[in-house]
Amino acid sequence: MKKKNKAELWIAFAAIALIYVAVAILEQTMDNNHIIFTVLKKGAIYSLVAVSMNLLNGFTGLFSLGQAGFMLIGAYTYSIFTMPTAVKLTESVYKYYEAAVKFDTGIFVGLICAGLAAALFAALIGLPVLRLKSDYLAIASLGFAEIIRAIFQWDVLGPVTNGANVMRNYLDLTDVKIPFTDIPFPPTLYVFLAAGVCIALIVLLINSSYGRAFKAIRDDEVAAEAMGINLFKHKEMSFVISSFFAGVSGALLAMYQYTVQAAQFKAAMTYELLLIVVIGGIGSISGSCIASFLYIAASEWWLRGLDMGKFLGIDAPNLFRSGFRRFVFSIIIMMIVLFFSRGLMGDREISFAGLIRRFNRRQTAGATKGGGIDG
Amino acid sequence: MSDTILSIKDLKVNYGGIEAVKGISFDVPKGHIVTLIGANGAGKSSTLRAIAGLVKPKSGVIEFEGDNIAGKDTTAIVSRGITLVPEGRRIFPDLTVYENLRVGAYMRKDDITPDINWVYELFPRLKERSWQAGGTLSGGEQQMLAVGRALMSRPKLMMMDEPSLGLAPLIVRDIFSIIKEINKRGVTILLIEQNANMALSTADTGYVLETGRITMTGPGKELLVNEAVKAAYLGT
Ligand SMILES: Nc1ncnc2c1ncn2[C@@H]1O[C@H](COP(=O)(O)OP(=O)(O)OP(=O)(O)O)[C@@H](O)[C@H]1O
Ligand SMILES: [Mg+2]
Numbered sequence: 001m002k003k004k005n006k007a008e009l010w011i012a013f014a015a016i017a018l019i020y021v022a023v024a025i026l027e028q029t030m031d032n033n034h035i036i037f038t039v040l041k042k043g044a045i046y047s048l049v050a051v052s053m054n055l056l057n058g059f060t061g062l063f064s065l066g067q068a069g070f071m072l073i074g075a076y077t078y079s080i081f082t083m084p085t086a087v088k089l090t091e092s093v094y095k096y097y098e099a100a101v102k103f104d105t106g107i108f109v110g111l112i113c114a115g116l117a118a119a120l121f122a123a124l125i126g127l128p129v130l131r132l133k134s135d136y137l138a139i140a141s142l143g144f145a146e147i148i149r150a151i152f153q154w155d156v157l158g159p160v161t162n163g164a165n166v167m168r169n170y171l172d173l174t175d176v177k178i179p180f181t182d183i184p185f186p187p188t189l190y191v192f193l194a195a196g197v198c199i200a201l202i203v204l205l206i207n208s209s210y211g212r213a214f215k216a217i218r219d220d221e222v223a224a225e226a227m228g229i230n231l232f233k234h235k236e237m238s239f240v241i242s243s244f245f246a247g248v249s250g251a252l253l254a255m256y257q258y259t260v261q262a263a264q265f266k267a268a269m270t271y272e273l274l275l276i277v278v279i280g281g282i283g284s285i286s287g288s289c290i291a292s293f294l295y296i297a298a299s300e301w302w303l304r305g306l307d308m309g310k311f312l313g314i315d316a317p318n319l320f321r322s323g324f325r326r327f328v329f330s331i332i333i334m335m336i337v338l339f340f341s342r343g344l345m346g347d348r349e350i351s352f353a354g355l356i357r358r359f360n361r362r363q364t365a366g367a368t369k370g371g372g373i374d375g
Numbered sequence: 376m377s378d379t380i381l382s383i384k385d386l387k388v389n390y391g392g393i394e395a396v397k398g399i400s401f402d403v404p405k406g407h408i409v410t411l412i413g414a415n416g417a418g419k420s421s422t423l424r425a426i427a428g429l430v431k432p433k434s435g436v437i438e439f440e441g442d443n444i445a446g447k448d449t450t451a452i453v454s455r456g457i458t459l460v461p462e463g464r465r466i467f468p469d470l471t472v473y474e475n476l477r478v479g480a481y482m483r484k485d486d487i488t489p490d491i492n493w494v495y496e497l498f499p500r501l502k503e504r505s506w507q508a509g510g511t512l513s514g515g516e517q518q519m520l521a522v523g524r525a526l527m528s529r530p531k532l533m534m535m536d537e538p539s540l541g542l543a544p545l546i547v548r549d550i551f552s553i554i555k556e557i558n559k560r561g562v563t564i565l566l567i568e569q570n571a572n573m574a575l576s577t578a579d580t581g582y583v584l585e586t587g588r589i590t591m592t593g594p595g596k597e598l599l600v601n602e603a604v605k606a607a608y609l610g611t
Binding site: 209212215216223228229230347 | 461
């Protein structure tokens with residue numbers, strides 16, 4: 001059993017490396033304005049938040065609806081920190097306020113601080129709420145996300161947040177350089193690397209003894225407590241870490257978008273992420289990632305024609321107009337939830353042994369249900 | 376009686392306004408098997424939950440190895456060497472058998488391999504199924520897992536809440552013979568049972584708990600032939 005696991009691990013590493021090589025090659029050979037690069041970047045960013053949400057919902061059994069709020073904190077911390085001081089002092093961004101933050105940092109420090117800021121807020125919310133029954137977290141985090149969005153647009157904080165106005169001219173994806181050179185780093189590859197490292201850290205956490213304690217709490221709080229697991233401490237830890245990565249992903253989103261505004265981080269964004277986690281399978285990391293890319297690809301690319309008059313070669317401007325895409329998309333999601341009630345992956349992960357087994361079974365005895373995935 | 380590992384004095388447990396345990400006192404000698412029998416709702420589980428720190432007692436003293444641990448949190452109590460096999464087993468259904476055992480050893484920092492091996496030796500069935508999800512085990516196997524998981528903390532005192540609940544007589548006998556084996560390894564056992572017959576014939580000492588009070592004490596074998604106990608708990 002142990003040996004087989006090791007072989008699988010190597011195959012998984014090889015497959016992931018292959019994906020990165022493919023992304024690097026695509027980016028060097030294709031027109032970088034192609035929609036596929038939007039899908040890849042946004043898909044990777046959404047994968048990170050979805051996985052961080054899954055750490056909480058799927059692996060710890062805590063239901064939080066604050067993702068958009070923590071992403072907002074991350075995005076703003078990043079943009080405030082990395083906007084060059086010279087820019088802050090002119091009127092190009094802070095038009096109506098005098099910028100109060102008079103220093104700036106590099107991209108890496110900005111990303112880390114974005115995560116830390118989100119984690120700090122999570123720790124403060126968790127302190128009173130996580131001692132109560134788990135249900136309260138959903139309400140408290142949703143309320144927090146709504147309030148924080150209003151606060152960041154509040155006039156009084158204008159010198160820091162620029163009020164309700166757009167943040168821009170901070171360090172974005174075009175400012176990433178290959179270390180020790182002035183050559184720009186391929187932006188899609190950069191997003192993949194940043195999100196990939198974060199997701200790898202979350203996977204390590206889940207497979208550590210802390211991760212086992214999280215899963216025990218999810219399965220049976222009373223039994224977990226009876227084993228000596230301090231419920232509050234572990235819930236707080238999971239919540240803070242999950243929020244840290246939501247903050248980092250908010251910062252990556254800000255980098256990708258070039259501009260950022262508090263108003264965009266609505267509750268609808270959290271619901272979108274929740275949908276991704278459910279579609280991918282609660283408790284499945286690979287499911288969350290696959291669902292993120294499919295979701296972004298469908299909404300930003302494949303179904304676009306439904307809003308623009310032409311879809312799959314069919315011209316029907318009266319039917320295919322603004323809003324129809326949402327309608328079709330909702331139906332697709334409903335179907336997925338109906339037919340895959342535990343998500344695409346359940347709580348399992350992709351496994352190559354499973355794929356091979358499935359393939360062999362096909363060849364010998366004809367198709368049977370399931371397979372391609374393994375516990 | 377210097378060799379008393381656990382000594383309960385005037386323990387009271389309340390839930391809101393309800394008095395579940397109304398001031399009970401009893402001793403558990405080191406290395407013994409002690410059983411607490413009583414009808415439904417007598418307060419047996421509440422007593423164990425209070426000792427494990429899962430509920431805070433209203434008043435009273437819980438002395439473990441000479442220190443009062445009443446009101447301490449479960450993390451500290453488990454670290455001191457008390458473990459609870461909860462009522463209804465409560466294994467972690469989505470964790471594998473092996474992971475369940477690892478969680479049982481959560482408070483330990485030392486090498487747990489010898490303990491895993493011991494548990495697998497006691498319950499070969501668990502070894503065969505170590506990669507199976509806990510929730511897919513049969514009731515008897517789940518009880519074995521619950522006992523194994525509790526042993527992983529390397530306890531000095533193991534408390535068991537109705538280990539025979541819902542199990543076939545043959546499996547019950549297996550479980551009890553394993554309880555004796557664990558006891559021979561030096562683990563003191565505090566056992567709660569509805570199955571008074573099995574519990575009293577296994578235990579060195581028995582206590583009868585009625586509506587929150589202790590009404591009878593004696594060696595297990597003596598209570599087994601006591602007329603009042605026979606009438607109330609043995610159905611003979
Ligand atoms: N969480 C709780 N909240 C309120 N009352 C409780 C709670 N737990 C137990 N009780 C009450 O305390 C009393 C004692 O319950 P306890 O579970 O200790 O009984 P028991 O002796 O273990 O019974 P059984 O043999 O049925 O398991 C009962 O009247 C029960 O209703
Ligand atoms: Mg009980």
